[in-house]
Amino acid sequence: MSILTITEKGNPVLNKTALPVKIEAINTPKIQKIIKDMKETLASIDDGVGLAAPQVDISLQIFIVSKKVLDKKSKANLNDIVCINPKIVKFSKTKKWLAGEGCLSVRWYYGKVLRSTNVTLEYYDEYGQKQIRGAGGILAHVFQHECDHLKGELFIDKAKDVEYMDADSINSIL
Numbered sequence: 147m148s149i150l151t152i153t154e155k156g157n158p159v160l161n162k163t164a165l166p167v168k169i170e171a172i173n174t175p176k177i178q179k180i181i182k183d184m185k186e187t188l189a190s191i192d193d194g195v196g197l198a199a200p201q202v203d204i205s206l207q208i209f210i211v212s213k214k215v216l217d218k219k220s221k222a223n224l225n226d227i228v229c230i231n232p233k234i235v236k237f238s239k240t241k242k243w244l245a246g247e248g249c250l251s252v253r254w255y256y257g258k259v260l261r262s263t264n265v266t267l268e269y270y271d272e273y274g275q276k277q278i279r280g281a282g283g284i285l286a287h288v289f290q291h292e293c294d295h296l297k298g299e300l301f302i303d304k305a306k307d308v309e310y311m312d313a314d315s316i317n318s319i320l
């Protein structure tokens with residue numbers, strides 16, 4: 147496994163639409179290594195809660211959500227969520243300007259982004275199984291942020307009230 151370098155705003159890979167992964171390729175060593183490396187990379191960043199493949203210079207439709215997000219709600223032994231070819235199939239009509247959205251590729255800016263409070267995500271997991279998962283709270287927020295990455299969109303381009311903050315004053319970042 148290896149820790150990968152995070153791409154930064156200005157790198158064209160962050161503005162490209164990522165390619166879908168062939169379902170039959172999910173179990174190949176190549177894709178499994180990408181997933182392992184992304185998990186290790188995300189785990190190495192204390193304030194990181196989500197990571198999309200373009201953020202490690204891989205233009206494929208894969209993102210990882212850290213179990214750190216889930217730990218807050220449950221004491222169960224949870225794993226990172228691996229989402230391949232994800233698609234939000236339902237957005238709640240209720241939207242909120244959520245404060246404090248940031249991005250590992252746009253250090254150290256934070257802003258408010260209009261997000262649905264609940265979403266339903268369809269995706270393939272790391273075993274190639276199709277999953278459907280409803281999410282609210284921070285998980286809904288992360289799902290929307292990471293799906294934007296796979297469309298080549300950065301939060302900073304639609305955020306308002308953007309502020310620059312230093313590393314000591316923040317605690318979670320997507």
Ligand SMILES: [Zn+2]
Nearest residue numbers: 249250251320
């Ligand atoms: Zn991001």
